[in-house]
Structure formats: structure tokens, C-alpha cells
Amino acid sequence: MKIYTQTGDDGTTGLYSGERVPKTHPKIEAVGTLDELTSHLGGIKSIIQKGPIVDELEKIQKSLILLMSEVASSGKGEWQNKQGDIRFLENCIDHYEQQAGSFTKFILPGDNPLSSQVDIARTVARRAERAVARCQDAQTEVRKYINRLSDYLYVAARYIDKVFRETMKTNIQQMHTELNLEQANFLIEKVKEYAAYKGIQVVVAVVSKEGSPISVQVMDNSFVISYELAIKKAFTASALKMPTHELARLTAKGAQFEGLENMLDAKIVTLGGGCPIKVGGIVIGAIGVSGGSAEDDIEFARYGAQCIEGE
Template sequence: MSIYTKSGDKGTTNLVHTKNVSKSDDRIQLEGTIDELTSHIGVVKTMISDGDTIRFLEKIQENLVKVTAGVADPYNREYKINDDKTELLEEEIDRLEGLFHCPKDSVLPGACPLSAQIDVTRSVARRAERALAAVSVKFGTDSGSKKYMNRLADYLYVLARYADASMSGKGLSGAADHEAPGTPLSSKEKAQPSGGVSSDSVDEAVIQAVLRRLGVSGRITLDGAKKLIEKIEQEALRRGKRAVIAVCGPDGNPIAVHVMDGAFLVSFDVALKKAYTSVAVKMSTMELSALAQPGGTFYGVDKMDGGKIVIFGGGVPLKSGDTIIGGLGISGGTGEEDHSLAEYGLSVLPEILG
């Protein structure tokens, strides 16, 4: 499937509940700024070797993805930022400030390459916070997101100053000319005799930033989909089943569809709908089926979205961590049999993603 769709050639795009939104719209500008911020954090990650700090930054990236999703779909409560996420930032700020003497006066960025990159990231975070405030005035936004964005910039400021202190060995609590125990940075640039960052690190940082902006790491690839389908087909044959296996991206668009010999003709369309449904409702179609019964939360959902939603087993969202990277739909047997095959697919997915 090609990376370009041509759907935005006229300067418009779509939000979840609004079509043909101008790319000059404040909401689209905000999404772009948060995307830029997430990529800058990715560059910072490539300059740090400490696993705990990298994982903390990855959690921040995941929260930023949720903030962006909340802009596109403001009525979805799954995209609200709870206070506990902001409290984690505050705890980390307090922990870092306990390790060194953070300057209270204004600081000129550029004391070391790592802190300079963190300061650039902080500046983009402040811009994203301002853009979020502008969207809030016009359209309303999640109050938790505004609080989180404000605290995120504070965290990045303290992290940059701690990087300066770690590089110089000055201002660290209980340290003079060496890195404090437990420092969260352990910057890769320290391995360079000149104090600079290797060209390999810079090249990798650029590559990772570009990949994140393209969304490559946020969706299952065609190669990954084909490998997953192959494993599911082998298991289906072992069970004596003939099915259609479909994989879609997180946007619901098909990536790959495989028709096993002897599968029912109708299964092709049903498998695609199961994959689409799993990402549309962010749950398995088996779970949705239970909620779509008369009196249930999703009763009547199968009548929505032009008949693309189905409520029988065989569709599951594919996830990398907490991020939905695609959907899997299987059709060929009973709902329970199809769901069982889909669960098998989930069990081998980590092996495929590496």
C-alpha cells in the first residue's frame, strides 16, 4: 500500500467527526506541532543510553499520541489525560531536582549537545501548549491535557539542566568531578573524546525522527501482515479450517487479505469488516458482540457506519504496547472458531514484530 493517498492534495483533511477540515485549522496545526514534539523526543532518546529514562520518554510519546487522538476525537473518553500522568512528571521533576542544584536564573542553551537538543524539544513543547490553548478557546479541549502539556515543558527544562550538570560534573549533589550515581542520562555523546555526538548517532536520530513523522512505527507493515497471515494459515490448516484472513492498518484501510483454498466466498467481505471493526471500536468483535445485545452499551452499533461494523467473533485489534497498529479479521467458521484463530494470531504477533 502506497504511503501517499492524494486525499489531502486540496489542502484539507478529516477529523473523526468532521470532514474536509482545512489544514490551516488550529486543530490540524496542533496535531502537527505535537507530531513534531514527539519526533524531537525521539531524537533525545537516541542520545541517551539509560533504559529507565528512555522508557520514561517513550511513555511521554505515548501520552502525546493520546493527546493528538483527543483533538481528532474529543468525545472519546479513552483519549483523556488523567491527573496521574501529570503527577508522574511532577515526581520525576522532584527526583531530578534532588540530584543536583538546578539554576533559578535563565540559562543560555548549548552547554552540551544533549541539553541543547532537550531545550529545542522544550521549546516545541511550549509551542504545542500554546496551540492547545488556542484550540481550547475555539473548540474546547481536555483539561487534563492542558495540565500535562504545561508540566511536560517543566520536566524537559529540568532534564536539560541536569544534562548540563552531568556533563560538567558541577552542581551535582554529592559529586564533584564525576557523574552522580543513578544519573538517568548516561549520554552516548560522552563516549566521544571530543565531547560531540558521532555522525552515526546523528544519522540514526534523523532516520528515527523521519520514520516517526511518517507514522511507520505506529502501524503494522505489509511484510509484518504477510508473516502474520502465514502463521495463522498454518494453524488453520492444522485445525482443519478454511478461512479468509485480513489485516488492516490502524486507520481501518486494508493492508493484506489472504483467501485459503476452499474458503467461503462471503468470508472475504466479512473478514475485512471484522478487521475494520476491531480498530474502529478498539476491542475484539467478540467483546463487542456481548455489548451489542439488546440493552447493551453498543446495541445497534452494527447498523452504523454504512454496515461496516460486524458483531460476531473473529476480529481483534493488533497492538504494540498500548498502541493499536492494525486490525486482524478472520472469517470461515463459527464466531468462536474465528475468534480462537484470531487469538492465536495475537499470541504470535510479538515474535513477528521482533
């Protein structure tokens, strides 16, 4: 069976009843937004990989598939356990509220990459809720489930924020003034997760405060040259105690460190992607990332340094 049928080339599509409707029909808009939401949840699952939240998201994805059939068939779909699925979300919401604490102020998304993606999914869920509301024959349970799902994603994101901050605090307390192999690998894994989510293959290097490599990890299909560059970026950031992209301005013609990158046996680089790691204002090492654009490498290195610093 071919994936393309050509039946939708005229701008229409079929409902469960067999009726052909425009692809701009409210039901198609609602189903499409729910499908988009399901894909976002899959993206979050791929980052977390295992644990209770992954199991919850998988159950939610399965419910959303049934819910889409309800929307497309005017309540004559295959979603049988409506009340049970709603109660499941309410129980999860209660659990995460207890774990994350009360919410007394506006939350600015972006505390960490994972919770940011959950917040994006939450906004898509709200858009799906509005789309479902435009379907006049949408079942009450459908509207209620999507409303609860938005709340679930909100509290799950706040729970992830809390776990992230507590993990970072623990790492800071354990670190003192020296980076060890375990901490370096922890940091590298965080950066690799973020890079994988963005679909970019990078090499990540972590060095000590003296500039000696502690750990270097290479993602599949990354550039060969990225290995050497990642180490040099980390060394430069540690040796000069500044991000490498800031050094470019200082080594320009007529600037304070003009020509520095051509000295020291070419160990110094001015490409973005190197960042010192500080605890209590003291540089304890550095991270170097290479493989993406200059902006990507800078973003990954900053994120990695903040993971350790807990800022």
C-alpha cells in the same frame, strides 16, 4: 494499502469525526506540533539509548499519541489515564529538581549537545501549548499535561547539564598530564554521538602529547581518506599546540610558517578538525576529526577537546 491517498491534495484533512477541515485548522496545527515534539523526543532517546530518561521519554511519547487523539476528537479519544500521566510528570519534575538543585538565574542553553536538544524539545512543547490553547474545545487535562511537559524538559536538561559537568570534572581529576586509552575512547564516543545526531559519518583520532596515536575509531560509511586525515590533524594539533584551522593562516604565502605543510614528510595538515587537548593550560594530547565539512570537523573537534578540558 498505499501511503498516499490523494484525499489531502485539496489542502484539507480529516478529523476523527470524519469532518474535513483545512490543514491550517487550529486542531491540525496543534496535532502537527505535538507530532513534531514526539519526533524530537525520539531523537533525544536515540542519543541517550538507555537509562531512566529514555524510559520516561518513551512513556511520554505514548501519552502524546493519546493526547493527539484527544485534541483531534474534542476529548473523545483514547487517553484514559489523564491524571495519572500528569502526576507522573510532576513526580519526575520533583525528582530532577532535587537532583539538579534550585534554579535562581536565567539558563543559557548550549552547555552540551544533549541538553541543547532537550531545550529545543522544550521550546517545541511551549509552541504546542500555544497551539492547543487556540483549540477552543481542548480539554483542561490536555493543557495541563503540555504545561507540565515543558517544565519536565526544562529540569531534565538542567539535570543533564549537571551530570555532564560532574563527569567532565571527574575525568579531569583522573587525567593529570597524560591521556590513556580509556579516556581517549570516552572522548571519541562523545564525538561520535554528536556526529551521529547530526547524521555525519566521521573518523576520530586521539593522540598523545608526543603525537602518537592512542585510539582511532571509524564510523560506518565514513570516507576512506578520513582515516589518515584524522590522524594527521590530531598530530598537527599536538605538535604545534594549536587548532589546525588556525595554522592555515600562518602557513599562507608570506606568513610566518609558509610552506610548513610541505615539510616533515607531509605529516602537517592545515585542514580544520584538529584541536589540542589541554588540562590546566598544558597540552596533554590532541583530537582529529575528519569526514564532514570543514565547519563540521572543527565543531566536532572543539566539542571533543572541551569534553576533556571540562570547559
